Amino acid sequence: MTERDAARTLAHPDPAEIRLEGVLHALGDPLRLSIVRDLAASGPELGCSAFDLPVTKSTTTHHFRVLRESGVVRQTYRGTTKFNALRRADLESLFPGLLDAVLRADRAESARLAAQV
């Protein structure tokens, strides 16, 4: 690994370091929840440019960092592009059914709010 590669390797918690309150805090923000929704609906991973978020680049970076540091997403550099993937297997192993319950609740809320319009 070159020095440049090392600098581009992002820190992720091991599964044993992931905490429920950190995961819930990461999910407890509309923008971060929308990122998780998009990742869940997509293939295994998405480049950062796939997200069309109504905030600045530095705010986007902040939200991805919260998701990464809490153990919700894995971010990997490939060339100059950062790719993002949900850590489904790790989360499912630690907290069976939790991510699916959150995604179901998110769909229920979207349907409910759409029906109110």
Add this chain to the structure above:
Amino acid sequence: MTERDAARTLAHPDPAEIRLEGVLHALGDPLRLSIVRDLAASGPELGCSAFDLPVTKSTTTHHFRVLRESGVVRQTYRGTTKFNALRRADLESLFPGLLDAVLRADRAESARLAAQV
């Protein structure tokens, strides 16, 4: 209702005003998660004095307010004591299975951390 009673009636969101990200944010804190755990394990409601939290009274009040304003708990004055109850039925109706998934995840984490000691 006397003026004093009105001042002592606390604001709660209607079910239609409860938002998933607010609920997840409220649960995404170790102290608030412990309050929810205790309420889930207890009878229908608990007085504030039933919680032995390692923080000041004003911090406790803040955390209960976050739980109340997000729609997770209902707080009711009876005489001079504030009673707290989980809004299980409202949450279950809006987000079926979510609260149970969080409580299961919390038990799984407690068991996992206890096994590491």
